[in-house]
Amino acid sequence: xxxxxxxxxxxxxxxxEAIARLLSPHAEVxxxxxxxxxxxxxxxxxxxxxxxxxxxxxELDGLTETGRDVYxxxxxxxxxxxRLSSVSAVLRDADGKxxxxxxxxxxxxxxxxxxxxxxxxxxxxxxxxxVLFERDWTETLNELVGDFVRxxxxxxxxxxRRDRLELxxxxxxxxxxxxxxxxxxxxxxxxxxxxxxxxxxxxxRKEATNHADPx
Amino acid sequence: xxxxxxxxxxxxxxxxEAIARLLSPHAEVxxxxxxxxxxxxxxxxxxxxxxxxxxxxxELDGLTETGRDVYxxxxxxxxxxxRLSSVSAVLRDADGKxxxxxxxxxxxxxxxxxxxxxxxxxxxxxxxxxVLFERDWTETLNELVGDFVRxxxxxxxxxxRRDRLELxxxxxxxxxxxxxxxxxxxxxxxxxxxxxxxxxxxxxRKEATNHADPx
DNA sequence: CACGCTTCGGACGATATGTCCACTCAAGAC
DNA sequence: GTCTTGAGTGGACATATCGTCCGAAGCGTG
Numbered sequence: 001x002x003x004x005x006x007x008x009x010x011x012x013x014x015x016x017e018a019i020a021r022l023l024s025p026h027a028e029v030x031x032x033x034x035x036x037x038x039x040x041x042x043x044x045x046x047x048x049x050x051x052x053x054x055x056x057x058x059e060l061d062g063l064t065e066t067g068r069d070v071y072x073x074x075x076x077x078x079x080x081x082x083r084l085s086s087v088s089a090v091l092r093d094a095d096g097k098x099x100x101x102x103x104x105x106x107x108x109x110x111x112x113x114x115x116x117x118x119x120x121x122x123x124x125x126x127x128x129x130x131v132l133f134e135r136d137w138t139e140t141l142n143e144l145v146g147d148f149v150r151x152x153x154x155x156x157x158x159x160x161r162r163d164r165l166e167l168x169x170x171x172x173x174x175x176x177x178x179x180x181x182x183x184x185x186x187x188x189x190x191x192x193x194x195x196x197x198x199x200x201x202x203x204x205r206k207e208a209t210n211h212a213d214p215x
Numbered sequence: 216x217x218x219x220x221x222x223x224x225x226x227x228x229x230x231x232e233a234i235a236r237l238l239s240p241h242a243e244v245x246x247x248x249x250x251x252x253x254x255x256x257x258x259x260x261x262x263x264x265x266x267x268x269x270x271x272x273x274e275l276d277g278l279t280e281t282g283r284d285v286y287x288x289x290x291x292x293x294x295x296x297x298r299l300s301s302v303s304a305v306l307r308d309a310d311g312k313x314x315x316x317x318x319x320x321x322x323x324x325x326x327x328x329x330x331x332x333x334x335x336x337x338x339x340x341x342x343x344x345x346v347l348f349e350r351d352w353t354e355t356l357n358e359l360v361g362d363f364v365r366x367x368x369x370x371x372x373x374x375x376r377r378d379r380l381e382l383x384x385x386x387x388x389x390x391x392x393x394x395x396x397x398x399x400x401x402x403x404x405x406x407x408x409x410x411x412x413x414x415x416x417x418x419x420r421k422e423a424t425n426h427a428d429p430x
Numbered sequence: 431c432a433c434g435c436t437t438c439g440g441a442c443g444a445t446a447t448g449t450c451c452a453c454t455c456a457a458g459a460c
Numbered sequence: 461g462t463c464t465t466g467a468g469t470g471g472a473c474a475t476a477t478c479g480t481c482c483g484a485a486g487c488g489t490g
Contacts, residue, residue, distance in 0.1 A: 081400030083353075109403075116331035116361050118326045161467070181477095182396045183447070196468050198448060345444075395447095398478075411437050413479055 005033065008099060009040050019104055020044040026110055032101040040100070040161070046107055047078060068150070072114040076105065083108045137179045144170055145189050163189065167203045168197075177201070220248065223314060224255050235259040241325055247316040255315070261322055262293060287364055292319065294306035298323045302395070352394045359385055359403050376415070379405065383412075383419045392416070 009031060016029040020043035029180045030049070031041040033035045039049050050054070071088040078084065084105045149156050167190070176182055187197035226247060231244040235258035245264070246256040254268050285302040293299060299320045306315040363382045364371050374382070382405070391397055400413035 009278045077400075079399070112357070113331045115330050116357055118330035118333065178395050180393050181446075192467095193469050194447095195449085195470075199468085202448090396477075406439050407479095410439070410480085413436085417479090 005040070008091075009076070010102065012102070013041060016041060016043050016102065023104075024105060025104040027104055030105070032103065034101055039189045046084075046105060066179065073106075078107075083112070096206060099164075130176070137176050137182060140174055141171065141176050141182070141186060141189055144174060144176070156189070159190075164200050165204045168200050168208070172201070172204065219225060220255070220314070223306075227315065227317070228256060231256055231258050231317065238319075238321060240317055242321040245318045245320070247318065249316055261299075286392075288321075293322075298327075352391050355389055356386065356391050356397075356401060356404055359389060359391070359408065363426060373404075373406070378416050379407070380419045382423060383415050384422075387416070387419065 006099065012031060016031055020027060020029040022046055028046040029043045030039055030045075030047075032038070033040045039051055042050060043050055070090075071084040073087050076084045076086050085108050086103060086105045088101055088103045091102060145156060145167065148163070148170070149159070152159065152163055154163075171177055171186060176186060183197065186193060187194045189198065192200070227246060231246055235242060239259055241259040242259065243259045245254055245260075248255045252269055254264050254266055256266060257264055265419045277416070285305075288300040288302045291299045292300050294325055300323050301320045303316055303318045303319060306317060341425070360371060360382065363385070364374070367374065367377075367378055379401075386392055386401060391401060398412065402409045405412065407415070
């Protein structure tokens, strides 16, 4: 770490510590150096990261978007399943170049739990045991693929790349892909190889975020 | 009021007062005499009723149902619009006749408000790639666990082994466990370790097939 | 205090997930 | 016909998750 950067980090340390204390023990504060993608300071490390480690939680994702220096809050989660709400701030130096990125990650579990308790207390009472999930996800898969193919009037193995991206987007939106072991089945349903599927999925996701977030 | 009844009321007074204090200032406790349909004692009277007045809020509705001596919680509301959650308990005398009815009315407004605040804090945040399956499986998880815990009246980390088996069975039936990456979160929600979870899951499945398949 | 029963916290092997890449194939461009 | 390009294939790999095991506590009992 060069001395200029170090001075800057030292200058910001009280801010990081203050925020961490304010929200303690439910939040961690991390200072990143985007140039090296390393953690340069961290307070109350919920994520167990240490100074010098690479930035693992992806706080820096999407920071190349233009025109904004504050991001979030957006959802993340810890390896143990705790869910976080995170915000990031880009700290620019005098000539406007990104110098450091400050991230605050709040552990939502306590708040969710408390909220649930209160909600339950305040709830409209009774309520039935909440029925099953949906139906088997394979049915959703069949239906989505079937509809799509029917709509395009083309058998599934003659779909264009663009169509496949679209269809995969729908499958993902429907949550099919977050079902365990669904990928091989889905790839088979689309009559493409597993690897081709992942390629398309990658592109589909890229496209989705571009469309949804044309900042 | 006959002296026998009065003695009974005096005997219960500490209970009423204790409950009222516990939930103060959000709850009132009312003791009714169903024979005369009068309030025979009241603590922290949100509803402004006084001893001797007729029972106005309808706490006694439906108390003719058979086989139960505990009712609710069910919703009611105050003249000023505040909403209440209410429970009633029938207190029988030695020969099984209904002697008194104890009602606890909790003013939900404060809890609802607090719940909203926390919910906002813990909220799913921004996010554009929404449109999930049904709703987030974590909500199903929360709901199932919350209901169960409420039903048993025991915090999740004090559940018995048997209860946990039951609850895990429900989670599995609801499809939560076939959701990718759900296990760590579920284990955490149950406040047990991942390995303990798998152990219980194994037993739960064994049990399920035994019951379903008594061949 | 020993004993039985649970859970904890890791270690580990087994699967499942994602990435990569060299190679094939088909469709147009030249 | 040959070249170029883009999509897809199969399979090797690197990780991540899953599920199992086991010794070490924690705890209520006799």
